[in-house]
Amino acid sequence: MSFEAYPRPVNEEGRLAAIHASGLLFEDHVSNLDHVTALAVSLTGLPRAGVTVLDRHTQYWLSSVDAPFLDLARGQALCNEAIALGEMLVIEDLKDATGPARDVWLENNVRFYASHPISLDGVHDIGTICVFDTVPHRADARLAEQLGHLAAVASSVLQAAAAARNAHRFEEQLVREQGRRETLGQQIERLSHIGAWSLDLETRELTWSDEVFEIHGLARKRMPTLEEAITFYAAEDRGVIERAVGQAMETGQAYSFEADIVRPDGSVRRVSAAGDTEIVDGKPRRLAGIIQDLTVQRDREAALEWVLEILSHAREAFVVYDTEGRIVFWNRQAERTFGWTRDEALGASMVDLLQIDPEEHAARTERMMRSGSWSGRVVYKSRSGLNITVLAHKVLIVGKGRMKDGVLVVYQDMSEKMVLSEKMQTATRLDAIGQLTGGIAHDFNNLLTVIMGSADLLKVRLKENPAALKLVEMNRGAAERGRDLVSQLLAFARRQTLDPTATDVAALIDESRPLIERAIGEQYSLSIEMEPGLWLADVDPAKLDSALLNLCINARDACQPGIGRIVVDVRNASLDDSYVASQTDGLQGEFIVLSVSDNGSGMSPEVMRRAIEPFYSTKATEGKTGAGLGLSMTYGFVKQSGGSLQIYSEEGTGTTVRLYLPRSYEVGEEDPLQPEELRTTRPLDILLVEDDPRVQDNSVAMLEALGHRPTTVGTAIDAVRVLETRRDMFDVLFTDIVLPGGMSGFDLATTAHKRWPCLPILFCSGYTHGSLDDHALIARSKMLTKPYTLAELARALAATVVREDGAAQHETTFG
Numbered sequence: 001m002s003f004e005a006y007p008r009p010v011n012e013e014g015r016l017a018a019i020h021a022s023g024l025l026f027e028d029h030v031s032n033l034d035h036v037t038a039l040a041v042s043l044t045g046l047p048r049a050g051v052t053v054l055d056r057h058t059q060y061w062l063s064s065v066d067a068p069f070l071d072l073a074r075g076q077a078l079c080n081e082a083i084a085l086g087e088m089l090v091i092e093d094l095k096d097a098t099g100p101a102r103d104v105w106l107e108n109n110v111r112f113y114a115s116h117p118i119s120l121d122g123v124h125d126i127g128t129i130c131v132f133d134t135v136p137h138r139a140d141a142r143l144a145e146q147l148g149h150l151a152a153v154a155s156s157v158l159q160a161a162a163a164a165r166n167a168h169r170f171e172e173q174l175v176r177e178q179g180r181r182e183t184l185g186q187q188i189e190r191l192s193h194i195g196a197w198s199l200d201l202e203t204r205e206l207t208w209s210d211e212v213f214e215i216h217g218l219a220r221k222r223m224p225t226l227e228e229a230i231t232f233y234a235a236e237d238r239g240v241i242e243r244a245v246g247q248a249m250e251t252g253q254a255y256s257f258e259a260d261i262v263r264p265d266g267s268v269r270r271v272s273a274a275g276d277t278e279i280v281d282g283k284p285r286r287l288a289g290i291i292q293d294l295t296v297q298r299d300r301e302a303a304l305e306w307v308l309e310i311l312s313h314a315r316e317a318f319v320v321y322d323t324e325g326r327i328v329f330w331n332r333q334a335e336r337t338f339g340w341t342r343d344e345a346l347g348a349s350m351v352d353l354l355q356i357d358p359e360e361h362a363a364r365t366e367r368m369m370r371s372g373s374w375s376g377r378v379v380y381k382s383r384s385g386l387n388i389t390v391l392a393h394k395v396l397i398v399g400k401g402r403m404k405d406g407v408l409v410v411y412q413d414m415s416e417k418m419v420l421s422e423k424m425q426t427a428t429r430l431d432a433i434g435q436l437t438g439g440i441a442h443d444f445n446n447l448l449t450v451i452m453g454s455a456d457l458l459k460v461r462l463k464e465n466p467a468a469l470k471l472v473e474m475n476r477g478a479a480e481r482g483r484d485l486v487s488q489l490l491a492f493a494r495r496q497t498l499d500p501t502a503t504d505v506a507a508l509i510d511e512s513r514p515l516i517e518r519a520i521g522e523q524y525s526l527s528i529e530m531e532p533g534l535w536l537a538d539v540d541p542a543k544l545d546s547a548l549l550n551l552c553i554n555a556r557d558a559c560q561p562g563i564g565r566i567v568v569d570v571r572n573a574s575l576d577d578s579y580v581a582s583q584t585d586g587l588q589g590e591f592i593v594l595s596v597s598d599n600g601s602g603m604s605p606e607v608m609r610r611a612i613e614p615f616y617s618t619k620a621t622e623g624k625t626g627a628g629l630g631l632s633m634t635y636g637f638v639k640q641s642g643g644s645l646q647i648y649s650e651e652g653t654g655t656t657v658r659l660y661l662p663r664s665y666e667v668g669e670e671d672p673l674q675p676e677e678l679r680t681t682r683p684l685d686i687l688l689v690e691d692d693p694r695v696q697d698n699s700v701a702m703l704e705a706l707g708h709r710p711t712t713v714g715t716a717i718d719a720v721r722v723l724e725t726r727r728d729m730f731d732v733l734f735t736d737i738v739l740p741g742g743m744s745g746f747d748l749a750t751t752a753h754k755r756w757p758c759l760p761i762l763f764c765s766g767y768t769h770g771s772l773d774d775h776a777l778i779a780r781s782k783m784l785t786k787p788y789t790l791a792e793l794a795r796a797l798a799a800t801v802v803r804e805d806g807a808a809q810h811e812t813t814f815g
Contacts, residue, residue, distance in 0.1 A: 015124040022162035033063030046131040053127035068108035076104045079128035082115045090114045093136035112137040116151040193293035217263030234260040252277040317411035321350040339383030355381040389414040451479040502536040502664035523561035531571040537592045538664040547634040551596040558600030569595040590663040597656040603649040689735035715741040716748035737765040
């Protein structure tokens, strides 16, 4: 990280104007920010935090927790860099940084620094909220999310402080110029229908403002008691209110609620009430709060919601504004067309929001009033600042009941074709990039797999040679960097809100099974195989449930009715520094592997490369429907959860999609087996059948690391020839399923079982074994699923030999 001298954002002058207009530089302290900085320390776990504002030449602290120094010159302020960038800034270790700010912060014992810009108006960044520590830290997505939330809170507090200051200045101006006897608070009460009240907990004396009396429909003759005040609320709300007020009086806990008040004349007002307690010497002393009349607001919202529901599916944008030009209705298509949400648009000026020329707007309104309607093509500004060309049709609507007269405008977006054309061009460019990188990425990753697997094996063998081990580590680090570069070209970023918890995957699948069976239909078979003693997974159970359903539906769509088979397989997996690490995005540790397999049409290499791209789907060519989002959403969920998604597929054979879900450590962990514990009681002579040279070499290295003696061939035909001449020298036949030359691993096993029935057979495949045809499961054989670890390979070999030893006295047949 380096710092240029005094970097400036592109909107510097506007930013400075926003600061000075807010008046924050004239405030010695913004007290509410102390809660924000304290919350920053609590949430992030970092000991120091602060909120800054950056003027033309100086950084000022508005609030801080253990700030290392007072105000700083701008060239020495790290927050200046974040504002110049316009985004979150993270410096994991200031010792690795350069620039004028580095030495100042290091001299004050700051090593780690992270900050996020804050804004008063959503456009101009006036300062930052930052956290820092005396030791370096690694940045992560969680810290980014926390700082984003804290920046939003700090911005809200500063907005409130700026608004409060402006309100105070406005109050003083009104007092000086108009000489009014009423205070600004009384005016606000009347304008906003908000009243204030207080209760002395010692004397039980209740005090209401004038607006509270108005809301209750009472003349200000006598102040009611607390008990009398509660009786004004509807009977169904009193219990909740009595409990909330009682708890606030006893413990000091704040409360808020909405309820109905029944006036003496029988009319009902909908109100929002909130209260908080003043604590003196550790005891509640005074209860105070506000009450707001929401009746008009709720009536308007109900009417608008009713109309909104009717028009929610319209393809045109419907907007209604009143005679004062204030928007009172804004449908979903208007949100999509102009970019402003309904909540943002309601109550706003039509002219200001869409940046309409006032004179042109007045002229169109005049023509509409004369003829009853007006139509024409206009150009407005969207929220993003883009020009939106629309065909507008205006008509005067006469108000009914409480609804006032207004103008209905129906907009048809004329720029939609242009937008669609741009999206098509973008999609074409993305597709070109995918075609350019996809072909080389697969082969490059295979090369890195062998490099990393070999490096891992060398680490075990060279533990006593530090110099050689250092070279191995450098080699593996370079390979990991190469893998990361390829991953950056092909990865898709996913941002969604997750609620990870310790999830019992077995129980979740059992609960989901009826829904899955209904979703795939009776013409497809579903089997579920789960390893006993499954660990808990640290994932969002709702997202996992959705992902599982998506994968099963995809599997169904790939199969033929009547013969389609779908298998859900769940097992524990400890990923070590071996072959598996290079096949699961470099993951290491303990995971729950959830696989969904089918015996459908499979994928071509091209389809498999693009399978996780959003909106990419082959269903349309097969006469089926699909948005192409299911697999990409599953990929994003698994990646964001700290896991991985892997696809194994062969055209005409089937597909397996495997999810690696991180283990939850709420229960005790088992120690992983050490390399010296993975060896069987005796070395084995193994005939290895694998057609991929790199995978073959890697498998040989793993077998030799376990103390075995492998002999390699590339086809099933070659394996038969070797067995015919040297059968007695092999203890195990270890074969892949998909092999070239017209003879598969299944065919090899069939031949071997008939001619050499005592030869143990170990299969390896990218499929879970339940998805394979029944004839492939030989009585004495075992299935090892790719990718596998040294520990899994050792256990599979041991189980294969043990099974053979136990079955040696029993003749089996293969049908």
